[in-house]
Every structure is written in structure tokens, then in C-alpha cells.
Amino acid sequence: MNSDGMFHIDESGHLLAMRPAPYEAEEVLQELLATHPDLLAGGQMTPDAPRRWLLIRREAGVPDRDGGGGRWSLDHLFVDQDGIPTVVEVKRASDSRIRREVVGQMLDYAANGVLYWPVPGLQALFEQTQREYGRDPQEMIAQLCEDDAVTVETFFAKVGDNLRAGKIRMVFVADAVPDHLRRIVEFLNEQMNPAEVLAVEIKQYVAESHGWRTLAPTVYGRTAATSAKSAVARPSLSELRANADEDVRTLWTLLERWADEEGRLLSHTAAGVIVSGRNDLRIAQLYPKNRALCINLDPFRGRGDTELAEACLATLRTMTGKTLTPAYPFFPAPDAVAKWDEVVKILDQLATA
Template sequence: MGYDLVMATLPILIRGTSMGALQPLSLASKSSTNLDGYDERWLQDLIQSHPEVLPTAELEPGFGRLLPVSKEVACGHGYIDNLFVTAEGGIAIVETKLWRNLEARRLVVAQALDYAAALARMSYDEFERAALAGDMPGPKPVSLHSLIAESADALDEPAFIQAVSLNLKRGRMLVIAAGDGVRAEAEALADLLQSHAGARFTFALVAIELFKAEDGAVLAVPRAVAKTVLIERGVVRIADDRVVIEPPARGLTSGTAIRSSLTEDQFMEEMAKRDQRLPAAIRSFLDRIADFGVEPEWKASLNLKWIGGANGPVNFGYIRKDGGVATDMTSYKLGPLAMPYQQDLASMVRGKVVQRSENSYPFIAGADGRSSVKVEQLLPNHAEEWADAMDRLIKQVQRSEATE
């Protein structure tokens, strides 16, 4: 069955005073090639050379920049098309498929599950050997860490190995199926994948739509069509080459499934290292402040965004992965209105409200005026006081907006 890319509108290329509509470009399968040579392998090469074509920040805002490792990576269940890591030890795999028929769409979901499960069986040494044995340009690097060592946010090698090992052990990775178009049936298949208890990876369907200009230039337009969230209600285990789904360890989850993103999962793991009570305390706090419109925004940090303001969202503070709580963005948005809120928070931790210079914004700090306030100083013991302080600030903002 053939597949035609249907677009309600076409992108327009403007060069000075000339302009023209770009025409859709369809890819050929691996077994055939169109006249221009654009096929499935061409798409695989594009993704490997330019991983920024994937909307990673949209799929997992705190995941980090994808750094290419290799193509055609053997994992025991086949060959992964594209393998990436991040400077902080994140793992991402990409399968490039053309969405010509339903069978192809079924296949990519099955492969994604198989590949993720296969990687979860590997030790770090096995993963490194497989990654470095894949197809990559130039001489083989001496280690997997050497590929990320020059990145500004790179972990040192022991910490990187530990992070990758933990992600492998937990089957935690970003899995993307990328093609030149995704149909509704493929989205339904993603829902099917998500229904599997224990799916700890984020699975995303990405359409990379291609358009060709008259001079032969090609425009690649990525679009995230669908993604799953983590369902933390089971653990995937491999037994005799079969995927076995086991219930979670006692105490890890409540009676209902906890839905989260990979970004949230990793954030909560860092919080648990600080205090085992923190993940539950943070989730309880987020439930409490949702009552008056403050929602979590999961990025590199956890942002506490009030979305009910007439003048746009207000950040009531953000919690970094190192546990630090910052409130300078509250002052940035609200100016003097934020001061009582800042003072309330400072009094809870016996700290101070500090402003470094005329060009900076007030924020809460420790009693010495220099150290950052840590989230465990506020949660769980001051959760209700913090929520009440937010509620008072919201009401003050609303009164101020009503008089404008």
C-alpha cells in the first residue's frame, strides 16, 4: 500500500523578493532508492550527523544534548539504527522507519521494546563494547567517555560510568521512532506500548517531514507526533530471552500508577539521594499547590509555575538537581510584590533575602547570606507554610492586577 504525505499547507521559501512553495519529498525504502538518493539510510545519516533535528527538548526537557556515538549497534536483538549518549550519562536510541503500512508501524514498536530490553541486560562494559563496535566516522575512540569528555557539562569518567550503568540497569532511556510521516495507527501503537507495565523509557514518535526547493535544497521539519510517559508500576526483567514484567518493590509506589517523564524520574532519583522522604514530599507538595494553579514544569530544574496571572506565568521558585531552591525569577517577574513571599520563605529556614547588586534580583539564601537554601529545609516540614505563602502572593497579585 502506498503512502502519500498529505499537507494542508506548504512551507514557503523566501529569498529576497522571490518566494516559492516547497514541495513534499518522499523517502524511498532501504531496498530501493529514489532518483535523488533520499532513502531511509539517508535519514539515518542525517539524524546521526545532526541530532538537533530531533525535538529532544520537547520530548524530555531535562534530558540534555544528544551526542552521537555510532550507527548499526548490535544489541543481541538486532541492530540499533542510531545510538546517542548525553554528557550526564543519558542513553537515547533512534529507529528510522518509513511509515508505508501498518506492519512497518507495528514492527518499529516491537523493535523499540526489544532493543530497550536488550540494552537493559548489558553491563557498562558490554554496552561500551557494542557502542564502539558500531559504525562511526574516523578512528575508534579509546572509550565511550572520551566522546563526551570535552562537553562543558560532562561528568568525570567514574561518575559517567556510574550514571550509564544505572540507566542501563533500570532500562531508563529515550527511544525515538523517526520517519517521514506518522499516521494515526502509529499513535495507537504508541498507546499500546505505553500500556505495558514497567516501560521505564520514554518512547516517542517523531515525523521528520522533508521539502525540496527548486534549486535542490532540502528542508527537514521535525514534529513530535506522540510520546509516552513512564508508568512506574512494574519492572521489566529478561528471563530465558522473554520479557517478564514484575510488580514494583514494596514501598516504591502507591496503589495507583505513578505517571512521570524521564526527566522527572531522574530528578526524583537525585532528590532521594539527599533524603529518602523527598520524592514523596515533593509530589505531595505539588498536589497541594495545584489547588491554586501552580504547576510543575520539568526542565533541567523543577520550576513551580503559576499560570493564572493576567500578565503571564509566574515562576514561584525552582528546585535544582543539587537540591538548591532559587527564587530570583519570582522577583524578576513581580518586583516588590515578591518581597513578602521571599521573606516568608527566608523565615522558615532562618535565612535571609539577598540582592547581590542593582542589576540582580532578590532571592533567598542561608543565614550567612551566601549559601543556597536546600529543598529539604522546606519540605516536608514547611510544606503547608510554603503553600500558604504562595496562596497569599497569588491573592496579592490578583488584587494588583484588578487595579491596573
């Protein structure tokens, strides 16, 4: 029997050859990943700090505009222990779409997801998924982070920061990764930063006479250049600011001035500036790449301050021609600069509520 180099030694010492076998259907491999994310081989991706994952959702929708519905549907959306979203597309080698179409699909998902995925929506999908599997979302987050102090809310705030910074992982999964896809993945992974592109080949071996099945994942895309990429310093805050357009830089200065006058401290992530109110509740974030000030209204609705949230939203909508979503409206930086006095009133209300 052709074993392709995979053997099993049973308790009596007999050597049993296992043969490679295709998956019965793409759905079979998709379900295996959903229930066993470790098949993504996180130890091969980052040996010094193996990746661990939780499933946010299968068939997660990807919008192509603020507040839009899911224009596309990806196979899996996972998140790792550092809050890095991991987008997974599954194709069998026999599927002709693995040649070119799947690469374009993946780039569409990533390019639009980092801009338009609503973080509260992702958190809600995660909680729904975990409950459908009979798990407590908070317990799963604590296990993933190995820290009982990490809450679902604080974890997904980090997920949002990673998204807006473009820190996302794209993973192609197949039973056999063709050479052309491997070359594309290696090229993209070397060129993209901080985004990461990888392929995982999950071969299936069977011994039909014994009813045994073995799965063997292999990660492709980590060349010498990409392995060193993690050691490259990410843009500093000064570089992020210097590379922003004039409206963003002006808004950044106005926020600092307001915080100084109000005796508040601004914090920062790789994605931008965080504005906090009482009890360190995030009230807004300035995202230079998005050229917008994101106003966090949904947390106030969640704690019963619906009237305040609706009043702020109504005021914001009178100050811009852009359509604003009700939960976390992205208010354009040029409008925020032009209507700064009105923006300050909203920030003051949220900061003291």
C-alpha cells in the same frame, strides 16, 4: 505548487513554496540522524532541559543473554547528556513494518538491552565510532556534559546505572508518523516509568529549482500525563529494597555489614548499591532488578592486575552454575548469600588492590 504550508523567502523577498518529498531511501534518513542527532528535536522532548546526543553506534547489536552476541541489530544507539541510552528505529511511512512489527522490535531491544548490554562494550563502541568520525571521545563527552571534569569512564558508569535502573528512551523515527503508531507511543509513554517512548516525524521539503532542502522534526508522545511524569518521584532506596526478593535484601544487609566492619561507605544510585575500593574505584554493584552482584573485573585488567582479575573470576565460577562473563560477571544473589564468606574474600582483595 503544493507546499504543505512550508515556504522560503529569498534575499530579494520572493516567496518560494517548498513541497514535501519522501526520502530516496531509509538509509538516507538513517545517515542524517547519525551525523545530525539534533534532528531528534531534544528541545521538543524536554523544553526545560533540551536533550543533546552523541552516537554510540549505528547497527548496534543487542544480546539476549549474559555474554551473548548481538541477536538483534538496531538502527542507532545514542546517549544523552544525562547518560540515558536512546534507542532509535527508523522506518519510512511506506514501509508496512511501521504498523506493528517495529513496536515489537523496539520492545525486544529495550527489554534485553537494559539487562544484557555490557557497559564496557558500549564504551568501546562509542570510542570507536567517535574516532571513525575523526573526533576525540573524551572531548566529545566533555562537550556533551558541558563539564571538562567528566571522563569517558565515569560517564559510562552512569550509562550503566541508567540501564540497570531501566532508564532508557525508545524513539521511533519516520518521515510521517501514522496515527496508529502515535496512539501506541502515547499509551506506552504514559504507562512506562522510568523508560520513555517517543516518535519523531522528520518531514523533508524541497525546492528542486533551487536545490534547497529543509527538514522539519516534530515529536509525538508527550501527552499531559507524560509531561508530568518526570515530576513523579522515583522509587526511594527503601522502596527498592522493600520490593526486592529475600535473597537481594539479605545480600544488601551483608554488604552493609561488611562495609561497616571495613570502614567503607556504600553509595547508591537509582539502580542499586555501589561498592567502592581504593581511590573510589567501583569494584561491584548490587542490582536488585537483576538479582545479582556485578563484580567489576575489567578495570583491574586495564591497570595491569590481570592475575588478580583472573583468579577472582575462576573462584566465582566455582561458586555458581550460571555462566559468568569475564569482564563484569553478574553473580546471582542467592549464590552470593550462600557463599558469602568466599564473596567477602574477593571483595577484600579487590577493595585493597
